[in-house]
Amino acid sequence: MISRWTVVADRDDLTKTEVLHDELPALADGEMLLRVSRVGLTANNVTYGVIGDMIGYWNFFPAGGPGQGVIPLWGLADVVESTVDALPAGTRVYGYLPMASHLVVRPRLTSAGFVDASDHRAELPAVYNSYLVTTQDPAYDERLEDLQVLYRPLFLTSFLLADRLVDNDFHGARTVVISSASSKTAFGTAQRLRGAGVRVVGLTSARNVEFTKGLGLYDTVLPYDASVDVEPSVYLDFSGSDEVRSALHDRLGSDLVKDISIGLTHQAASQDVRSEFFFAPDQLRKRTADWGSEGLAQRFGEAWRGFTAQAGEWVAVVQHSGPEELVGVWQAVLAGRAKPDSADVITF
Structure with a gap:
């Protein structure tokens, strides 16, 4: 069995964290295992915890005991085991990820990647359930992965x-x-x-x-x-x-x-x-209806390329590694110690 770690936080006191270790369950038919690779952590992730009950952010990655939850992050992950032929091991994806080493998903294929169709995510906002396969993502650039996980x-x-x-x-x-x-x-x-x-x-x-x-x-x-x-x-x-x-x-x-x-x-x-x-x-749904998915992707892609052409000059990326350094960055962001001229990327 593959072991994993997960960082859980106290929902009522986000400064209280714990790193849990356990074994991943065996995959069922239609499931896939992602290994989290690279994530960004900013004040935006604090918002997910502060209003987690209002919007449902705690429901994406259920883990831990009573009163605990997993803070969502955005980043890149790799398929390490799959029962879905169209998404073999080695596929790299971008999307909504837990503060954890692994994530089991139940992919439903889309033109750009997949949606996690796991039962517990069925009623949650679709934008957070969608994952992009990097080879099918017109905005992806391997050289700009740090900017992608931080800014996108x-x-x-x-x-x-x-x-x-x-x-x-x-x-x-x-x-x-x-x-x-x-x-x-x-x-x-x-x-x-x-x-x-x-x-x-x-x-x-x-x-x-x-x-x-x-x-x-x-x-x-x-x-x-x-x-x-x-x-x-x-x-x-x-x-x-x-x-x-x-x-x-x-x-x-x-x-x-x-x-x-x-x-x-x-x-x-x-x-x-x-x-x-x-x-x-809400605005994403409106513009998808107005412009269509491809029209929205084209407009965002143009805007994104214009932004990344400048963003690297504004903020220095600070690299971290592993769950302990992830917790350290989390505590610094919570305490307001994060500096505007730097940004934190964590690799696992």
Whole structure:
């Protein structure tokens, strides 16, 4: 039997983690075993844990005891055992993976790869159940695997969020204000809004102002205690800070035409009634219906190539290896010690 390890976290206290070791079950007909190879870990993964019960993120990879769960990651994995002829051992895939060495899936083939049709994932959002075979993925580049596992899931959110704003003519706003502006999903959104006809203002902590200005993606970068100009504005909240939200509402009043929550870097799951939550799969479904799967893939692929042409210059990739270093990175991200000018990739 093949042994595996899994990192589980306390759902009520994400700092409490444990590395579990056990044996993998024998594969049933129609199942396949993936060996996790390379993953990225960012504040986005913290959001999965903070709102895990609200959205169902804890349900993707059930493991551990009562009150424990597995944080999802995005990354690359290799098929090491398969009962599916079309997906033999050696096939490399990109998709939603657990904090673990292995994952058993029940693939249902698609034109670009497969969907995990395991019973426990049947009612979960389809975008998280889809896996791309790298040889069939037009956006895959072997030389850019680190950027793919770090940025691609974040940039997909950026792409869809910016698209939703454009699709709604920015709700009549002339300015888009973005908090946690040094975070990767935030500056990916700013990159997509360049040249879209709105002014993009980034809010960040004082220590990150220079880095954020150096990205060259925002028209204006301000520390959180500065005042924004009063004009019709959309607020994109990547921080989850009640203090920042309240200050903007007090400052802008009725000129704050839309308040949208995306991330929760402050690790609070409460949802302010003044804000609406952006769930990327909703916009993904809309654009799949509008453009078709191939049309969406083409548009995203073009945007992704434009982004990766610049992203390597903004952030240095820090390499880690194994479950212990994975836990160390997780604890650093939770504690807010992650630096905006670096990003963490873990290989197993």
